[in-house]
Amino acid sequence: xxxxxxxxxxxxxxxxxxxxxxDGVDLHVRExxxxxxxxxxxxxxxxxxxxxxxxxxxxxGTVTVAGQDLTALPSRELNRARQRIGMIHQHFALxxxxxxxxxxxxxxxxxxVPRAERARRVxxxxxxxxxxxxxxxHPHQLSGGQKQRxxxxxALAGNPSVLLSDEATSALDPATxxxxxxxxxxxxxxxxxxxxxxxxxxxxVKSICDSVAIMSGGRIEESxxxxxxxxxxGSRLTREIFPLPEPAPSGSVTLxxxxxxxxxxxxxxxxxxxxxxxxxxGSIEELAGGSVGRxxxxxxxxxxxxxxxxxxxxxxxxVTP
Amino acid sequence: xxWDEMTPLLWEAAGQTxxxxxxxTLFTLLFGLPLGVALVVFDRGGxxxxxxxxxxxxxxxxxxxxxxxxxxxxxxxxxxxLVVGTTIGTAAVVVPLTVGAVPFFARLVxxxxxxxxxxxxxxxxxxxASRTTIVRKxxxxxxxxxxxxxxxxxxxxxxxxxxxAGTIGGGGLGDLAVxxxxxxxxxxxxIVTVVLLVVIVQVVQSLGDAxxxxxxxx
Numbered sequence: 001x002x003x004x005x006x007x008x009x010x011x012x013x014x015x016x017x018x019x020x021x022x023d024g025v026d027l028h029v030r031e032x033x034x035x036x037x038x039x040x041x042x043x044x045x046x047x048x049x050x051x052x053x054x055x056x057x058x059x060x061g062t063v064t065v066a067g068q069d070l071t072a073l074p075s076r077e078l079n080r081a082r083q084r085i086g087m088i089h090q091h092f093a094l095x096x097x098x099x100x101x102x103x104x105x106x107x108x109x110x111x112x113v114p115r116a117e118r119a120r121r122v123x124x125x126x127x128x129x130x131x132x133x134x135x136x137x138h139p140h141q142l143s144g145g146q147k148q149r150x151x152x153x154x155a156l157a158g159n160p161s162v163l164l165s166d167e168a169t170s171a172l173d174p175a176t177x178x179x180x181x182x183x184x185x186x187x188x189x190x191x192x193x194x195x196x197x198x199x200x201x202x203x204x205v206k207s208i209c210d211s212v213a214i215m216s217g218g219r220i221e222e223s224x225x226x227x228x229x230x231x232x233x234g235s236r237l238t239r240e241i242f243p244l245p246e247p248a249p250s251g252s253v254t255l256x257x258x259x260x261x262x263x264x265x266x267x268x269x270x271x272x273x274x275x276x277x278x279x280x281x282g283s284i285e286e287l288a289g290g291s292v293g294r295x296x297x298x299x300x301x302x303x304x305x306x307x308x309x310x311x312x313x314x315x316x317x318x319v320t321p
Numbered sequence: 322x323x324w325d326e327m328t329p330l331l332w333e334a335a336g337q338t339x340x341x342x343x344x345x346t347l348f349t350l351l352f353g354l355p356l357g358v359a360l361v362v363f364d365r366g367g368x369x370x371x372x373x374x375x376x377x378x379x380x381x382x383x384x385x386x387x388x389x390x391x392x393x394x395x396x397x398x399x400x401x402x403l404v405v406g407t408t409i410g411t412a413a414v415v416v417p418l419t420v421g422a423v424p425f426f427a428r429l430v431x432x433x434x435x436x437x438x439x440x441x442x443x444x445x446x447x448x449x450a451s452r453t454t455i456v457r458k459x460x461x462x463x464x465x466x467x468x469x470x471x472x473x474x475x476x477x478x479x480x481x482x483x484x485x486a487g488t489i490g491g492g493g494l495g496d497l498a499v500x501x502x503x504x505x506x507x508x509x510x511x512i513v514t515v516v517l518l519v520v521i522v523q524v525v526q527s528l529g530d531a532x533x534x535x536x537x538x539x
Contacts, residue, residue: 079450093444097463097536097538110448
């Protein structure tokens with residue numbers, strides 16, 4: 001489905017004194033995908049992201065971006081490699097002494113792009129993020145969402161092979177978050193931009209990520225394409241997206257169905273088999289790949305053939321013993 | 322003493338003060354700015370951590386800061402002779418003034434640079450900017466309003482220090498106040514000198530504040 005691995009992190013460990021921040025992390029991000037790393041604060045996701053462009057030097061392990069092992073590069077080459085890795089930040093990290101255009105031009109200056117070329121590229125980038133005409137403003141004149149747009153334009157200046165997003169929407173209100181996520185999704189679709197984002201908000205993962213890694217205590221607990229994880233029994237991602245009372249009551253059945261939620265599989269099962277099905281809880285969520293539903297039911301009667309029928313129809317059926 | 326007698330004296334003294342403060346401000350900028358940058362860059366967690374060198378610089382700055390100016394002026398007389406070939410006169414005062422103000426200004430530079438958010442510095446690192454680029458294009462421009470404020474405070478301090486220049490024949494408004502106002506009981510001249518000094522300091526401070534405010538885009 002996707003091309004080669006743009007980011008390959010393997011066996012990553014990071015120690016701060018005796019504190020273990022990363023405890024053997026492997027991460028693979030494919031070209032063209034939006035990959036989320038989800039976790040509570042302190043889970044190590046920020047350290048992980050900062051290891052990808054070597055803002056933090058890992059204690060052990062390797063980081064390969066666009067085929068280059070960054071951990072092996074001398075500092076001059078590392079700087080050149082970083083010019084092809086865009087990054088956006090939670091608090092935007094714009095230079096207050098420069099105008100919007102000056103901020104976007106900064107990475108181009110670092111790369112040694114000539115002045116005329118810079119001006120052209122800056123105009124193009126500001127247009128791309130919907131800020132044309134604001135180039136002369138200073139960051140303090142902009143709203144949070146606009147500041148992050150400047151951050152995104154700046155991050156894209158060097159035509160990066162990958163964009164790293166460090167909690168880019170965590171300082172924004174819900175409506176602005178929505179518009180920034182839409183922008184990232186659009187850039188991903190239009191430019192084929194690969195995005196690695198870290199977040200503590202499930203909402204971000206649900207709305208734009210193709211795949212996700214769930215982190216806790218410096219380890220990745222679960223990772224993969226969202227569509228695959230949803231179909232994996234006992235998946236933590238599924239449990240967190242669809243909060244049902246835990247633990248499930250003994251004898252209850254949890255059904256996860258993808259695709260058309262209108263499809264009347266449950267009533268079909270009731271009609272075909274001698275069973276009663278009562279719904280204990282459940283919800284339907286729109287995910288990046290389509291809608292997914294999860295139902296907790298209790299089934300009485302001739303359960304075995306009914307469950308087999310549901311499985312046959314492509315539902316994930318988990319029976320609590 | 323009449324106004325007509327005072328005016329040329331005041332002009333001459335004001336000119337000497339301006340010369341001493343002007344030259345020493347220039348040299349203080351020249352040496353203090355790099356020193357302040359070094360204090361930040363070589364610090365633990367700085368762009369280029371060199372803790373041993375940083376400690377040495379820190380101690381030097383503290384020694385310079387702990388000497389009262391009048392003591393410093395006398396103590397470095399051999400050094401002054403080495404640099405300007407004389408130990409008396411206006412030129413000879415510029416040396417101790419600079420030596421006294423450099424550590425003071427360097428600390429203010431250090432404080433101003435530390436105000437620059439680490440997130441901005443890291444963003445520049447993430448863009449592949451070299452350390453020199455980060456100092457030139459991030460740290461100094463972002464800290465510019467703070468640097469101007471620091472320089473203003475330094476100039477005011479230099480005006481104060483320069484009042485002691487009379488001790489080694491440097492002249493200036495302070496010297497005028499001591500020689501005429503105090504030793505010859507010319508109370509009017511004393512008052513005029515004091516008022517003049519107050520006005521000069523006010524003007525310098527307001528000018529510095531205005532520039533710093535204009536440059537600030539926060």
